[in-house]
Amino acid sequence: METPLHLSDDQETQLLVVMEGTATPDMVNRVCAEIQKMGLVPHPIPGPHQTAIGITGSKSRVDSDHLLALAGVRDIIQITQPYKLASREFHPENTVVDVNGVKLGGESFVVIGGPCSVESREQTMEIASQMADAGVRLFRGGAFKPRTSPYSFQGLGKPGLEILAEVRSRFGLRIVTEAIDTEMVDLVAEYADMIQIGARNMQNYSLLKRVGRINKPVLLKRGMSATLEELLMAAEYIMVEGNSRVALCERGIRTLAEHTRNTLDLAAIPAVKRMSHLPILADPSHGTGRRDKVLPMARAAFAAGADGLMVEVHHSPESALSDGQQAITPLEFELLMQQLRKLALAMDRTIG
Numbered sequence: 097m098e099t100p101l102h103l104s105d106d107q108e109t110q111l112l113v114v115m116e117g118t119a120t121p122d123m124v125n126r127v128c129a130e131i132q133k134m135g136l137v138p139h140p141i142p143g144p145h146q147t148a149i150g151i152t153g154s155k156s157r158v159d160s161d162h163l164l165a166l167a168g169v170r171d172i173i174q175i176t177q178p179y180k181l182a183s184r185e186f187h188p189e190n191t192v193v194d195v196n197g198v199k200l201g202g203e204s205f206v207v208i209g210g211p212c213s214v215e216s217r218e219q220t221m222e223i224a225s226q227m228a229d230a231g232v233r234l235f236r237g238g239a240f241k242p243r244t245s246p247y248s249f250q251g252l253g254k255p256g257l258e259i260l261a262e263v264r265s266r267f268g269l270r271i272v273t274e275a276i277d278t279e280m281v282d283l284v285a286e287y288a289d290m291i292q293i294g295a296r297n298m299q300n301y302s303l304l305k306r307v308g309r310i311n312k313p314v315l316l317k318r319g320m321s322a323t324l325e326e327l328l329m330a331a332e333y334i335m336v337e338g339n340s341r342v343a344l345c346e347r348g349i350r351t352l353a354e355h356t357r358n359t360l361d362l363a364a365i366p367a368v369k370r371m372s373h374l375p376i377l378a379d380p381s382h383g384t385g386r387r388d389k390v391l392p393m394a395r396a397a398f399a400a401g402a403d404g405l406m407v408e409v410h411h412s413p414e415s416a417l418s419d420g421q422q423a424i425t426p427l428e429f430e431l432l433m434q435q436l437r438k439l440a441l442a443m444d445r446t447i448g
């Protein structure tokens with residue numbers, strides 16, 4: 097794994113070497129080697145038309161003339177945003193995050209469904225079976241729950257992960273589940289196809305660095321009072337450690353509204369699309385906190401250009417051990433999927 101270099105505040109501008117479309121892998125390797133010789137870290141970013149190589153490290157050490165003279169180099173451009181690897185400047189094409197064959201950020205709109213928490217084997221199998229029937233491929237469910245109250249249900253822990261493993265083998269669903277602290281990352285990674293970092297941990301930098309060093313895609317949720325720049329800086333923490341498989345999730349922010357638990361910031365979706373190449377999903381469940389508002393805001397997020405949704409579903413919301421008031425039933429979920437398929441026709445998209 098590459099060792100990340102650290103920038104002082106006046107070294108914030110970063111460089112990107114853009115290769116010719118005809119550049120060979122040998123030429124790309126040569127440029128990377130030269131960058132390393134300057135004491136800098138190259139980040140090759142293969143694209144459909146050409147490869148670009150990001151450079152992190154002290155800008156003063158970059159010998160641009162030397163790099164420009166190498167075979168296959170077309171240009172060197174500067175990245176002005178404080179987030180580098182996450183920025184659209186750095187990587188103009190959309191990134192597609194592959195979660196064991198399910199692609200986030202591609203042509204298809206991806207719906208992640210499942211309960212807030214894994215509560216029991218029976219509850220999880222019941223919901224998973226309904227999700228599989230509804231066409232879901234990514235199943236969510238927390239085994240470790242970050243709860244506001246220490247007296248609330250904290251999740252089943254490892255037995256919960258084992259239930260999720262059974263969901264994977266029985267229904268072929270990929271698993272998205274949260275890691276709430278650094279000690280549990282390895283354990284969660286053994287079971288998860290995608291690791292969720294929740295809103296409360298968006299600025300838990302040791303946790304971000306830790307998931308940056310594992311070979312699993314990460315779903316990074318926006319903190320409840322985080323700016324978009326802070327969200328992208330959090331993604332940067334993961335990416336600079338070597339993990340570029342990051343998808344973002346708008347899950348609502350704290351406002352004065354009383355008609356919802358959080359305010360789903362739908363304008364964040366097109367805004368993030370401009371700022372970053374990373375996929376962005378919307379979570380209308382935490383984003384509203386009220387069951388009756390989940391479908392309308394899910395449709396709105398689709399229309400706003402989200403790459404997918406994360407939706408909480410429970411077959412018996414009134415008895416859910418967490419977030420019951422925002423859980424939709426499997427029947428409502430089926431209706432949502434039907435509505436999304438119709439919207440997809442109008443928006444020239446498919447539902448994956």
Ligand code: PEP
Nearest residue numbers: 212294295296317347382
């Ligand atoms: C969750 O997805 O269940 C969750 C706790 O979400 P958030 O971190 O967005 O509150």
Ligand code: MN
Nearest residue numbers: 212408418419
């Ligand atoms: Mn929840």
